[in-house]
Amino acid sequence: MTATGSAYRRGPFREGDRVQLTDPKGRMHTITLTPGKQFHTHRGHITHDEILGSPDGSTFTNTAGVEYLALRPLLSDYVMSMPRGAAVVYPKDAGQIVAMADIFPGATVVEAGVGSGALSMSLLRAVGESGRVISFERRADFAEIAVANARAFFGEDHPAWTVAVGDLVEALPQEVEAGTVDRVVLDMLAPWECLEVVADALAPGGVLICYVATATQLSKVAEELRVSEQFTEPEAWEAIVRGWHLEGLAVRPQHRMHGHTGFLISTRRLAPGTTPPLRKRRPGRGYAEQDGEGGAAGGVQDAASVLRPEHQEWSQEALGERQASPKKIRKLVRGVVPPQER
């Protein structure tokens, strides 16, 4: 059995293939090969019939003498150019999600929301035909766009994919049996609203990854995960990818980059009935003044409770910034201010 869509990724160009044409200035045009059609720019044209039957990676010269390189788009190219109703998960983050959520062949994965289906396609590739991706989207119009995008990429409806229209909170318990889902990936505005249903759906040890756009969402997810007491201590990170310019001796980072896409936060489902082990930590000096029940003076204590935002006041210590000691500051003053001016 060949993997879904693999036939569309190999061999000479065929009718219906999407082809990316790149001109000498690096401008890209995507066409769908149709016998009898022409690819036109303001400077000349190429007939689709010239391209049909040629090997992937061939060049073609248009009627005005401009040369184009023809390649089938990779998944990473496709998601960046496909029609989108909502912002897509960029390939750099999709790669992180597949790797860090440990999406494996045969896995049962729940995803919400579907948006334009960009992440769904990476998940489908990772689980393969023997797995399942059950994707939830509360907007029927977005779900339609996502299904059409995936169909155009795989060449057919992927057998591992189910798209359910509805809010994850109501729809998830209806679609999956409790404790049967291996991995959950949430890309939505308020993932913390879904933690209860996600905890019920996940198998013990299962992974939850949330992709959020802002630090405030990240903080809210982390706090609600701790409050639920059904998950391990979360870990958060962001993936910063910087392209490089490669030209002669000018080998250096590119001037432009995607400075920010989103943050990732991951955690694992504890076995039902297990409470998260207390993280023992000696809180920073700042907690002594804020937390009447001990703080640093009280020594080691439950970090989860000390670190909860509602137990804290805004201070440099609470934000993890170290203050120089009064002694150090006096020494600095002696070093920079002449004695007569002190």
Ligand SMILES: C[S@@+](CC[C@H](N)C(=O)[O-])C[C@H]1O[C@@H](n2cnc3c(N)ncnc32)[C@H](O)[C@@H]1O
């Ligand atoms: C940023 S988009 C997802 C993009 C998608 N991951 C992709 O790569 O194309 C967020 C989507 O989540 C949907 N959404 C938000 N909350 C939801 C919920 N509770 N249940 C289902 N869908 C939800 C929104 O309608 C929106 O389409």
